Amino acid sequence: MADARPPLSPGLPLVGWLLMATVLTAVVAGVVGGPGPLDDPSRGEQRPGFLIDPDEARVVRGLDIPAPIGVRPVFVAFGRQPPDPAELRDGLEDVAPGVASVLVLARGSGGGAATGVPVVLDARGRVADAVGLDSPRDGGPPIGYALIDRSARVRYATLDPTWTRQGFEVALITRAVR
Amino acid sequence: MNGVATPVWPIAYRPLRPRGLLVQGASVAVAEALLLASYRGHEAGFHWATHFLVGLSAAALTNLAWLALKGAPARGQLLSILAWHLYAMLPDLLFSRGIPHDGWMDVFLAHISSHYVPGGITTWLAIALTLSSAYAIVLSRWLAARLTEAEAGAGTGLAGRRQELDRCPGD
Numbered sequence: 001m002a003d004a005r006p007p008l009s010p011g012l013p014l015v016g017w018l019l020m021a022t023v024l025t026a027v028v029a030g031v032v033g034g035p036g037p038l039d040d041p042s043r044g045e046q047r048p049g050f051l052i053d054p055d056e057a058r059v060v061r062g063l064d065i066p067a068p069i070g071v072r073p074v075f076v077a078f079g080r081q082p083p084d085p086a087e088l089r090d091g092l093e094d095v096a097p098g099v100a101s102v103l104v105l106a107r108g109s110g111g112g113a114a115t116g117v118p119v120v121l122d123a124r125g126r127v128a129d130a131v132g133l134d135s136p137r138d139g140g141p142p143i144g145y146a147l148i149d150r151s152a153r154v155r156y157a158t159l160d161p162t163w164t165r166q167g168f169e170v171a172l173i174t175r176a177v178r
Numbered sequence: 179m180n181g182v183a184t185p186v187w188p189i190a191y192r193p194l195r196p197r198g199l200l201v202q203g204a205s206v207a208v209a210e211a212l213l214l215a216s217y218r219g220h221e222a223g224f225h226w227a228t229h230f231l232v233g234l235s236a237a238a239l240t241n242l243a244w245l246a247l248k249g250a251p252a253r254g255q256l257l258s259i260l261a262w263h264l265y266a267m268l269p270d271l272l273f274s275r276g277i278p279h280d281g282w283m284d285v286f287l288a289h290i291s292s293h294y295v296p297g298g299i300t301t302w303l304a305i306a307l308t309l310s311s312a313y314a315i316v317l318s319r320w321l322a323a324r325l326t327e328a329e330a331g332a333g334t335g336l337a338g339r340r341q342e343l344d345r346c347p348g349d
Contacts, residue, residue, distance in 0.1 A: 004188065004324075004327070004328035005324075005325060005328045005329075006191055006194065006321045006324045006325055006328070007191050007194050007195055007196060008194050008196065008199075008321055009321070010318045010319070010321040010322035010325060011318065012318075012321075013313075013314040013315075013317045013318045013321070014314050014315070014318050016314065017310060017311055017314035020310070021307050021310075021311070024234075024303070024306075024307070025303065025307075027214070027227075028227050028231075028299060028303055031214065031218075031223065032214075032223040032224060032226065032227045032299065033223070035224075042294075043224055043293060043298050043299075044293030044294040044298075047222070048279065048290075048293070049269075049273055049278060049279035050278050050279035050280055050281070050290065051278060162221045165221070166220065166221070168220075168274075169220075172273070172276055172278060173278065175276075176278050
């Protein structure tokens with residue numbers, strides 16, 4: 001004999017949805033969280049994971065920094081103050097071979113010496129403006145990196161306060177323009 | 179024969195078996211918790227949320243469409259959330275294999291464009307909750323109609339459908 005009654009009470013989908021909605025909202029608000037003060041105001045612009053099309057990339061051939069722009073790809077790291085040398089070394093060791101590195105700081109000038117990386121003091125944000133790096137939500141100098149290809153085109157520019165811990169990502173992006 | 183009556187359900191009720199839904203719900207919860215932990219390990223919980231919410235929206239839409247077109251719930255009611263989420267995040271799996279993102283990856287439920295929606299995660303949360311609540315309401319009304327029909331003695335409660343039966347030991 002068939003039991004024609006449905007296996008669920010009609011109210012159960014609504015109860016299930018209410019439970020899911022509550023948990024999901026709590027996870028999104030509490031676990032995922034909103035952007036931090038050092039993040040990009042537009043989250044889609046931060047760590048997008050794809051290179052800017054060469055035809056749309058800005059050219060920075062005349063940019064005055066101690067790096068072989070237009071000759072080799074250049075990884076330009078941005079910080080607010082001299083980083084911990086060990087942390088900087090960890091971050092830079094994932095830059096692909098053949099890609100030059102330079103560190104741009106808003107304050108101070110040390111921090112790169114231990115790694116042999118040229119350091120530029122740029123309190124006015126001239127380099128960040130040139131490569132098209134956004135200002136973070138707190139309005140201060142950017143922390144992140146840009147990648148300039150061997151034709152002096154800026155193929156990647158992102159705020160990323162955690163870039164020294166994103167070795168795989170740095171390696172992948174720098175390998176892609178090598 | 180153990181003397182215990184074996185319930186026999188119309189086959190259309192199969193996707194709504196409580197035990198099946200519990201197993202699916204637990205599987206999805208565990209899988210999503212692991213995915214979230216993995217994304218957070220890369221400081222990318224934001225990406226998990228975006229693609230999960232897009233996947234949840236797609237699952238609600240397909241379940242709604244199936245119920246409207248077929249007159250019965252689709253299989254994999256809750257697993258479809260995980261399936262659509264995995265589809266939406268496929269470019270991230272490719273990224274982990276060393277392939278940068280590219281514009282064509284929008285075929286994976288707008289994997290690139292979904293990050294540029296005004297309002298970001300909040301907008302996607304609102305969309306996902308709206309669509310999933312719509313499905314919950316429609317499914318609830320469908321169940322209420324089947325219950326009313328059953329109590330009135332109108333066959334298996336699946337008006338207009340073939341009277342297929344499915345033996346489900348233990349349910």
